[in-house]
Amino acid sequence: MGRWQPDARARLQEAALALYGERGYDETTVAEIAERAGLTKRTFFRYFADKREVLFWGSELLEQQMVAAIEAAPAGASPLGMIGAALDAAAQRFEEVRDFTGPRHRIIASSRELQERELIKAASLSAAMAQALRARGVADNAATLTALTGTTLMHVAFEQWVDDPQRRPFALFAGDALAQLRDIAATG
């Protein structure tokens, strides 16, 4: 056994999730999180850029998987078809982490600071998907618009999925959202 307990990062994440849940985000101090993890405030900031980021570690993975799905979409797929592929990838990831997602989502919903951070993560995802769409030959503006629309679809589907007492699959809600978007765009 080494000098230090292993998995400092994971311990900090667990401590933060627990404390944010028990006492609220604003009422929790970084020093308290660190103490619960057996570390110091300084070490917390070596692993996470700020007090918010501890809840968003791993969000790059979702982004990478959705981008990869766009890159791997069949030739000749429409822009919205490629977004559909990205949403399928998101569905898979969400189902994997389903049990962590609910509590985490409630914590984020309780704090404006955390909502801001989540929104900029979504913006980053949109930008990455837009880039991937351009690489697949989608025109500049259309890529931006399609990627933003894809993020909107994901958001709407996520909100329904995370609160669904029947725990139906994410893909179901994503499909509904896409169909509804088509309906809205056509009926106008």
Next chain:
Amino acid sequence: MGRWQPDARARLQEAALALYGERGYDETTVAEIAERAGLTKRTFFRYFADKREVLFWGSELLEQQMVAAIEAAPAGASPLGMIGAALDAAAQRFEEVRDFTGPRHRIIASSRELQERELIKAASLSAAMAQALRARGVADNAATLTALTGTTLMHVAFEQWVDDPQRRPFALFAGDALAQLRDIAATG
């Protein structure tokens, strides 16, 4: 003349815009803004909730005008038609403040904190428009999805409008974005 210079809020806004532009957001201190306005740090925080908010004063006005446009849309208008009306209202407001918009937008683009704040303002706008759509009889989910889509359209159009050397009207870009969205939704 009173004991204090009038328009403390406006002076703080001007000082902040100038300093954020000259030296950058991160390198500017609230104490410096206050000093430039002839006030103290404590007074700054009486007018603005935080260092970011000073750039977003008045954003409720845009929200109110877009909501009012939805409320005033002709009976029988489609959801996307009501969003079109809201975008027309936004166009009017944007043209009014065009000269302030460019510098302000560049400052926001230079700071992650400020981008986060702008994103949550957009989210607030989406929520308000969704509520207005529901009040006009649009179904719950469709209202959310339509409002988010409207915000996306506004964002895309805004980015093109603010950087347009020919200074063409916002409504032009908004119309293009809407047409492009219809195309994307249909082709897929």
Next chain:
DNA sequence: AAGGGTGATGTCACCTGGTGTCATCAGACT
């Protein structure tokens, strides 16, 4: 076995954003 890296952590000092509390004082009102 001795000795010198190495890397994760601790310690400490410091800055800044943000807030609570109380004092101050010009002008309005009585």
Next chain:
DNA sequence: AGTCTGATGACACCAGGTGACATCACCCTT
């Protein structure tokens, strides 16, 4: 003249965040 009021200043304080340096178990080399 006396009092009230509202905007501001002064001051102390907390928490997030950072830079600089010390510490020390482990590993590697000789």
